[in-house]
Amino acid sequence: xxxxxxxxxxxxxxxxxxxxxxxxxxxxxxxxxxxxxxxxxxxxxxxxxxxxxxxxxxxxxxxxxxxxxxxxxxxxxxxxxxxxxxxxxxxxxxxxxxxxxxxxxxxxxxxxxxxxxxxxxxxxxxxxxxxxxxxxxxxxxxxxxxxxxxxxxxxxxxxxxxxxxxxxxxxxxxxxxxxxxxxxxxxxxxxxxxxxxxxxxxxxxxxxxxxxxxxxxxxxxxxxxxxxxxxxxxxxxxxxxxxxxxxxxxxxxxxxxxxxxxxxxxxxxxxxxxxxxxxxxxxxxxxxxxxxxxxxxxxxxxxxxxxxxxxxxxxxxxxxxxxxxxxxxxxxxxxxxxxxxxxxxxxxxx
Amino acid sequence: xxxxxxxxxxxxxxxxxxxxxxxxxxxxxxxxxxxxxxxxxxxxxxxxxxxxxxxxxxxxxxxxxxxxxxxxxxxxxxxxxxxxxxxxxxxxxxxxxxxxxxxxxxxxxxxxxxxxxxxxxxxxxxxxxxxxxxxxxxxxxxxxxxxxxxxxxxxxxxxxxxxxxxxxxxxxxxxxxxxxxxxxxxxxxxxxxxxxxxxxxxxxxxxxxxxxxxxxxxxxxxxxxxxxxxxxxxxxxxxxxxxxxxxxxxxxxxxxxxxxxxxx
Numbered sequence: 001x002x003x004x005x006x007x008x009x010x011x012x013x014x015x016x017x018x019x020x021x022x023x024x025x026x027x028x029x030x031x032x033x034x035x036x037x038x039x040x041x042x043x044x045x046x047x048x049x050x051x052x053x054x055x056x057x058x059x060x061x062x063x064x065x066x067x068x069x070x071x072x073x074x075x076x077x078x079x080x081x082x083x084x085x086x087x088x089x090x091x092x093x094x095x096x097x098x099x100x101x102x103x104x105x106x107x108x109x110x111x112x113x114x115x116x117x118x119x120x121x122x123x124x125x126x127x128x129x130x131x132x133x134x135x136x137x138x139x140x141x142x143x144x145x146x147x148x149x150x151x152x153x154x155x156x157x158x159x160x161x162x163x164x165x166x167x168x169x170x171x172x173x174x175x176x177x178x179x180x181x182x183x184x185x186x187x188x189x190x191x192x193x194x195x196x197x198x199x200x201x202x203x204x205x206x207x208x209x210x211x212x213x214x215x216x217x218x219x220x221x222x223x224x225x226x227x228x229x230x231x232x233x234x235x236x237x238x239x240x241x242x243x244x245x246x247x248x249x250x251x252x253x254x255x256x257x258x259x260x261x262x263x264x265x266x267x268x269x270x271x272x273x274x275x276x277x278x279x280x281x282x283x284x285x286x287x288x289x290x291x292x293x294x295x296x297x298x299x300x301x302x303x304x305x306x307x308x309x310x311x312x313x314x315x316x317x318x319x320x321x322x323x324x325x326x327x328x329x330x331x332x333x334x335x336x337x338x339x340x341x342x343x344x345x346x347x348x349x350x
Numbered sequence: 351x352x353x354x355x356x357x358x359x360x361x362x363x364x365x366x367x368x369x370x371x372x373x374x375x376x377x378x379x380x381x382x383x384x385x386x387x388x389x390x391x392x393x394x395x396x397x398x399x400x401x402x403x404x405x406x407x408x409x410x411x412x413x414x415x416x417x418x419x420x421x422x423x424x425x426x427x428x429x430x431x432x433x434x435x436x437x438x439x440x441x442x443x444x445x446x447x448x449x450x451x452x453x454x455x456x457x458x459x460x461x462x463x464x465x466x467x468x469x470x471x472x473x474x475x476x477x478x479x480x481x482x483x484x485x486x487x488x489x490x491x492x493x494x495x496x497x498x499x500x501x502x503x504x505x506x507x508x509x510x511x512x513x514x515x516x517x518x519x520x521x522x523x524x525x526x527x528x529x530x531x532x533x534x535x536x537x538x539x540x541x542x543x544x545x546x547x548x549x550x551x552x553x554x555x556x557x558x559x560x561x562x563x564x565x566x567x568x569x570x571x572x573x574x575x576x577x578x579x580x581x582x583x584x585x586x587x588x589x590x591x592x593x594x595x596x597x598x599x600x601x602x603x604x605x606x607x608x609x610x611x612x613x614x
Binding site for chain 1: 406425455462522
């Protein structure tokens with residue numbers, strides 16, 4: 001079908017700067033995206049709902065990766081920022097009657113504003129100290145979710161109306177799937193492009209060496225805040241979609257556990273990598289489900305297995321994360337690169 | 351300096367850290383288009399002086415004027431925007447990025463596409479990226495680093511990293527470039543290459559160079575004028591010949607009048 005070039009034969013910079021370099025890769029990526037759109041027609045409702053969760057996780061992971069992976073500012077407020085997005089979107093729809101399609105970006109803007117407020121300490125704080133400051137954001141916002149009952153319904157939570165186009169409501173797993181997957185694809189494209197243009201590169205520069213970034217004319221505070229804003233905007237969108245998917249939101253979902261879950265996602269997938277965010281989101285969503293599936297199979301053979309593994313579930317999960325940190329600190333994206341290089345060069349070692 | 355305009359005026363700089371006086375009343379002028387060297391023993395305040403000019407440190411007293419504009423209290427990023435660029439003694443590249451991306455960071459102040467259009471990429475952003483890629487490729491060509499343009503900087507050898515850092519400083523398209531020990535840790539051949547690049551930067555591109563360097567052979571060969579610092583004070587200034595004959599400088603830094611040392 002096609003012959004792989006054994007050298008660089010690009011003739012224009014435009015060709016050289018393409019994201020999908022070869023015809024082979026373009027074919028498979030476009031094919032995969034097309035496949036995503038026919039997927040619900042052939043998959044079971046359970047698999048579709050699992051894919052919905054993955055799609056939302058991909059958007060959320062891309063969001064947190066912008067601020068943590070690419071700009072190097074650890075954020076432990078992810079769970080709360082998801083909540084800000086979800087609750088503000090619900091508020092705009094329920095109280096002001098704004099349609100979902102407008103309420104979602106508005107919720108993103110609200111989350112971006114909140115993210116920027118909690119990003120202000122990044123002017124002075126770095127590394128672990130900033131992590132503690134964002135942890136404060138998590139707890140302050142959780143407190144507000146419980147006590148601003150007019151907006152969030154307190155511990156009872158609020159109904160989240162389904163998105164609608166005319167009379168058609170996206171209220172099933174299959175229909176909301178198309179909304180989620182479209183936003184996920186757009187977010188992936190946006191993030192990829194962001195990091196091959198001015199502001200994205202500046203984020204990475206701030207991460208790698210903030211002193212010389214400043215010497216290169218990058219205003220540190222502006223870019224640290226901007227990173228929080230863009231990240232939170234995307235996380236707010238993910239939160240809104242989570243609401244549309246579950247149709248009912250309570251503060252319980254937006255806890256520190258969710259923040260750590262997302263952090264684990266980008267560590268396992270790959271910090272500062274768009275593909276890594278996707279791998280991590282898939283991995284972290286599938287593993288708990290595979291564990292449950294494994295136990296139910298095992299329970300047929302050994303009746304006590306279910307209880308035992310269920311009680312060890314968190315532990316097994318933690319073990320997987322620790323093993324990743326030891327053996328694959330650069331994440332799945334890096335592993336994938338190594339595998340690709342291995343097969344490309346086989347049978348030679350380099 | 352035969353009627354050339356003053357580009358950088360440094361007046362009476364005092365810089366101290368707690369009780370340590372790093373610079374005490376240092377002042378000098380740098381003329382447009384010259385190669386100006388700052389030399390002195392270790393701890394004399396050479397790098398502190400560069401840091402004052404590039405904006406890393408703000409002196410407690412004194413004035414720094416660049417092309418008629420006072421920049422003493424401006425942040426580093428603003429100084430980059432008006433045409434001051436530098437390299438570091440210890441390499442300060444963005445290690446996780448490719449050589450190309452490092453150089454494109456150098457173009458940061460000249461790029462206009464923000465995060466909204468940047469995320470869409472097609473159209474104006476792509477045109478701008480290609481345009482600046484051409485500028486950067488010109489520098490890559492000039493410094494002969496074509497073969498590594500897509501390598502991650504952290505994986506490169508020391509000498510090459512030094513060259514990439516120079517390339518990044520040039521990508522800013524500066525009017526004044528500050529070089530902090532560009533030959534440190536280099537072998538003879540790499541040093542000779544670097545000297546050639548510095549002369550070309552100065553003569554072909556017309557960029558003023560301020561050089562801090564310990565290799566006296568290089569400094570005496572290529573500098574138009576030299577200022578000598580010792581313990582935070584200026585002890586001599588002038589052409590290489592004048593400086594070599596200055597008894598204070600000889601006592602403080604050059605040691606005995608050893609021609610083999612000076613002439614390499």
